Amino acid sequence: MSDNNPPSASQLTPDDQDKLRELTTQSWNLELAISGVAMFAILQLPDLLEYAFSYIRFNFLTQTDGPAAMLPSLAYSLIRATCYVLFAAFLANFVMRAFWVGLVGLLAVFPSGIRYDRIPFSTPYAQQRLSDELGPLDRYILWLDKRCNIVFALAFQFVFFLIVVAVLYMLGLLIYLVVQPNVPANVWFGVKIALGTLVAVFYIAIIVLSQKKIKETPRGIQLNYRLTKLMQLMALGTYKHTSYVTNTFYSNIRPGKLFQTFALFMVVFFVTFILEYTADTAKSNGRASFLNSRHLYTARIDSLYINPASYDSQRQEGTSVDVASIQSDVIREPYLRLFIGYPKALDTLLTRVAPEPVWSDTLSRQERRRLFATWSRQQIQQLIRITVNDSVYTQPDLFFTKAGMQEQRGWQTVLVPGNLKTGSNLLRVSVQDPRKKEADEMVAIPFWYVPEP
Numbered sequence: 001m002s003d004n005n006p007p008s009a010s011q012l013t014p015d016d017q018d019k020l021r022e023l024t025t026q027s028w029n030l031e032l033a034i035s036g037v038a039m040f041a042i043l044q045l046p047d048l049l050e051y052a053f054s055y056i057r058f059n060f061l062t063q064t065d066g067p068a069a070m071l072p073s074l075a076y077s078l079i080r081a082t083c084y085v086l087f088a089a090f091l092a093n094f095v096m097r098a099f100w101v102g103l104v105g106l107l108a109v110f111p112s113g114i115r116y117d118r119i120p121f122s123t124p125y126a127q128q129r130l131s132d133e134l135g136p137l138d139r140y141i142l143w144l145d146k147r148c149n150i151v152f153a154l155a156f157q158f159v160f161f162l163i164v165v166a167v168l169y170m171l172g173l174l175i176y177l178v179v180q181p182n183v184p185a186n187v188w189f190g191v192k193i194a195l196g197t198l199v200a201v202f203y204i205a206i207i208v209l210s211q212k213k214i215k216e217t218p219r220g221i222q223l224n225y226r227l228t229k230l231m232q233l234m235a236l237g238t239y240k241h242t243s244y245v246t247n248t249f250y251s252n253i254r255p256g257k258l259f260q261t262f263a264l265f266m267v268v269f270f271v272t273f274i275l276e277y278t279a280d281t282a283k284s285n286g287r288a289s290f291l292n293s294r295h296l297y298t299a300r301i302d303s304l305y306i307n308p309a310s311y312d313s314q315r316q317e318g319t320s321v322d323v324a325s326i327q328s329d330v331i332r333e334p335y336l337r338l339f340i341g342y343p344k345a346l347d348t349l350l351t352r353v354a355p356e357p358v359w360s361d362t363l364s365r366q367e368r369r370r371l372f373a374t375w376s377r378q379q380i381q382q383l384i385r386i387t388v389n390d391s392v393y394t395q396p397d398l399f400f401t402k403a404g405m406q407e408q409r410g411w412q413t414v415l416v417p418g419n420l421k422t423g424s425n426l427l428r429v430s431v432q433d434p435r436k437k438e439a440d441e442m443v444a445i446p447f448w449y450v451p452e453p
Helices: 016-023 028-060 068-109 122-132 138-182 187-208 218-234 239-253 255-284 344-354 367-382
Strands: 335-339 384-388 391-393 399-403 409-413 423-431 440-449
Touching: 028 138, 028 409, 068 138, 068 255, 138 239, 187 218, 187 344, 239 399, 335 423, 344 367, 367 399, 384 409
Parallel strands: none
Antiparallel strands: 335 409, 384 391, 384 423, 399 409, 423 440
């Protein structure tokens, strides 16, 4: 017998079997403690997830579209929905087990349990019906104990599922945000075709090899086993641990009932996920209107929309600037204090259009830093274009800075435009790619100029 494979229950020694029974009878107190700690830990996750997603949203999603923009939001919503389901599972186990402890204590006080023949204000017929429907107290305690164990095992099964999904999403996010920007477009298209083909072949293999006629052939048996081993690799080290729970359910529960339970669980989970994804999308993108749309209302055009995140006086404390911001929506002074965020996604473009020059090896580190800082600022002056109404700042006087509590990296300048008009005005920030004739607009910020009398 291999050391990596634990012995079955029939191979345990009498002492080991007695120890296992003792551990089983004493597991309830550990369940209560673990459920309480797990619920507390799950309640701490949303704040950490919000901070991580805010960082990803600013650095990678402001200049990104397609699957790369959708994947982080899907991962964020999926993990939050999983946390809700996990919290509900551990809470149910905690309440059920606490109730079970109360019943055990009640049985210790009244060893005879429910004496149906002594229930007051009840007829003998009603007493008999209650006895048939409820049964003895000790039997119900055993039934509740089994249900508590099942809920607890399912909760940890879902923990393993969360770990696998989180790792897979992190790998996908890494590919889209790190690998894709550094791969030529034609090569990336070929990679997507290859990955899509592999996924399609994998699902077709699952469907084909699940057929009874194919599984019974010698070749089908071998391919089915190889497919199983491949799925073990996809479980990322959790296959062996989850198999004990899964196969125990498979071998002791009728397939029909198991399928109904699984279908109900998946429906609850996906409904929770869809609601969470809708809420997260609406929260992260305040312009989206899913259930509260208006016929003559749109928030898709920057120049026609007042975004509170674009004004320092309206932005909530501790939140990041979406793209750029000025001091207020109503300007009384004849200048604009402008901050432009520098996300990692924009860095991909700037790295391509402004490759770093090769510095002489004879220069000191301090001198190279000074030259690089001067060169970087010169490049930014040429690449960032600012427009106030009809006046264009082709080389704005930008300085590097870190803004806000999150120390958001970006550039800052103070504009003194001479063409401000009393009433509405418009500020535009664009990136001028030398390879294109037209600049790519990053944001348009409307504001009102009301000079002091």
